[in-house]
Amino acid sequence: MTTLLDVRGVTKRFRGLTAVDNVSLTVTEGEIFAVIGPNGAGKTTLFNMIAGAMNPDAGSVTFAGTRADGVPPHELCRRGLARTFQIVRPFPELTVIENATIGAMMRAPDMEAARTKAGEVLRQLDLWDRREAKAKSLTLPDRKRLECARALATGPRLLLLDEVMAGLRPTEVDRIVAILREINRSGVTILLIEHVMRATMALAGRIHVLHHGATIAEGTPEEVTRHPKVLESYLGAEAL
């Protein structure tokens, strides 16, 4: 088992507020790793530092053996790290296939190959039938899957998913869980940041729990749900 992503003691402050406080985690090649935590726990900030959208104030991020903090997002993407956005950002005026083709351009030798790759990814994410529709006309579940498709089309080693299941109905969540499992089986490591507990428990091999920017627990879903601190701060009275 080789380490694909190594986050060491990253900290991010916004003026007085410490959004992420000395967080360390390691994602090994081939696993599905989840970061969970209540609203405002610092999940998205942590995510942005890993994805190159923000620089940490302290600590380091290492991806596939090389330093990744401070590296611009397009360069990280080239190295094999692809992300989605919590608030989806499709290219609204372009068609679904064009959206995916733009992702696929990165590793494709020519546009023909990019289109072929885009088609494969769209089939994988159940979007093939919608390929000629403009992205702006898609429903939210479709947009969420397009967001994944586009990231996946870049041919990543690590897929960073920022709350792809938030706002979806349970049946839609089940659908995307099945798709993500399939993607993982094909050899893509997944790091997901989630809010939807049920799906996360079903999907992730290991879970890292954040609260107020700091780590409070890490382990398998069973270990995490039994952890007293997690019960107290995250699951709260509902779980107790």
Next chain:
Amino acid sequence: MNPFATLARLVDEAPRRALLLLAALVAVLLVAPVALDRYLLSVFFLIFWFATVGQAWNIMMGFCGQLSLGHALYVGLGGYVGALLWVKFGISPAIAIVPAMLVAMAFGAVIGWLGFRFGIEGVYFALLTIAFAEVARIGFDNWSFVGGAAGFFIPVSAAASPVNLRGGPMLFYYVALAMMIIAFILCAALRRSRLGHAWLAVREDAEAARALGIDVFRAKMAAVVISAAMTAVAGVVYGFYQNNLFPSQTFDIARSIEMILAPIIGGLGTLFGPILGAFILTPLGQILIALVEKIAGRAIPGVNLVFYGAALMVIIWFTPNGVWPWLKKKLGIPEGRE
């Protein structure tokens, strides 16, 4: 990118009917001069010319989403480089288009670098482009080597040969027609290329484009530089067509505005938009100028711009995305295609 393979693909992808129609249109334009007088030839020249620069501007705004309101700068630079090299050094404009493009590209690169490196976006970037055109206007106004404010003139008699762009309206009709067709094919190829897709991604959402591995800075720079080069070629032709260049006209912001109307009215980011827009706007503007001259007894400068403003409002009111997307729907061409 093999140009012939690309051309073959473009032809292959287009619907048969549309292709026949297009071929018929080109054929008509090719033989049309036999039936046109000098005046009409010059109107067609202007249509083709505005379609060409509209196409060039459309690369920046329509494809890449970067608003330039100073495209007259590249016209002027092209015009002056071409005219200078011909008059002072006897270098044919056929050759001079290369240095003309290079000079315009260099200026475009400076503007792009200043804007994109330091995060000057949207309206502020547009202001930067205006500033450069204005500085060029003042600079050329005071540069005596190129005639200053009194203008720079290209002698009509000198070695009359089509290669040197010395000839009548017929010559310029065909030169501009060729320019328009080449610009169209080039833009169609670019639109389908990797770079073209990168531009569209940047236009739609730069942050998302970056996350998909697109170097946004490079994509924007490429758009400015290619657009500047294309505009400069049109600038060379314009200088020789006019036989004179006045800084106050050449670099005027009114010229920059006039250049962007055709693609806006025709349809931003489309391939037929700039051409359609020029075919609608230029003749209407010419008719209006002629009418005003008849009624008022003299030409009133700028009257066509007032009219363009009104036309712009009317057309945007009825078809907010431009005439071509509307026409496309009427013709039953599917959304994803040109």
